[in-house]
Amino acid sequence: MIQQTTDALEWVQQRGAGSLAEKMGIEFVEFTIERAVARMPVEGNTQPAMLLHGGAYVVLGESLGSMAANLHAGPGRLAVGIEINATHTRSATSGFVTGVCTPVHLGRTLTTHEIAVTDDQGRRCSTIRITNLIKELTNRPEAQDPRLEKRPGINLEG
Template sequence: MDATQQEILERLNASGKGTVLEALDISVVEATKEKVVASMPISSKHLQLVGYLHGGVSVVLAETVASLASVMNIDTARQMAFGLEINANHLRPKRDGQLFAVATPIHMGRTTHVWDVRISDEKEKLICISRCTVAVVDRPPDDGDPLFKK
């Protein structure tokens, strides 16, 4: 039985509890094989010392949607996805508001996936462009599927 989009979102967001996703308030709002979208509000914990969005936070958001996009395209009972390489161009500074990261595929190989990630704000202004390569590896024996752990 295939899970509904709502069930997938609930599983993905629940699996983020206690992780960097929870710490940075990242929520997955759409997840398909072709696209993953996440949102993140900008608060003081997302800022660098002079009060602007920290570039590293944008990179965390970008790698999050890219890795989850790979998860949507693998057999999670047998495989895992890990960020292998990422680059980011920070195009515009931001102090507050909401960010939306959208990952779409560039290349879908057997052991690597490459994702284009666009991070925009609530006014649809582009904040960051990233490309992330994700490694697809075999899951260790008896590790189980984290999306289905109780």
């Protein structure tokens, strides 16, 4: 079982999830290797019919899945999305949606996460699946970003 040795949620909150996630009001509320949770308001993220925009679900899912993959990758490595898909099963019209991200596969070079997005009543609205490629940062411009090296360490315990 994988156990965290430091506070991953604090790392995520300090690093941030990028300007798009911030503009959409995404807030991380729980973050471990095994489970990451974030919420996003419906208001401000709707399409013309006042339903949560389908792309907004995907932004929430990619924000969760990418951050979770980067936590798994650890210092000196960067996880980048290579595939994402979503199945929308219900429309959210008000309140917040909550995404719960769990790993399907945590490998040395690839990760796959599933994100279940529910409305305030706990009804599933969308299911997102994201695959990330883990790259070494050696001699890459991204390697100079100090935020990447502040990732919490993980301890693999069997």
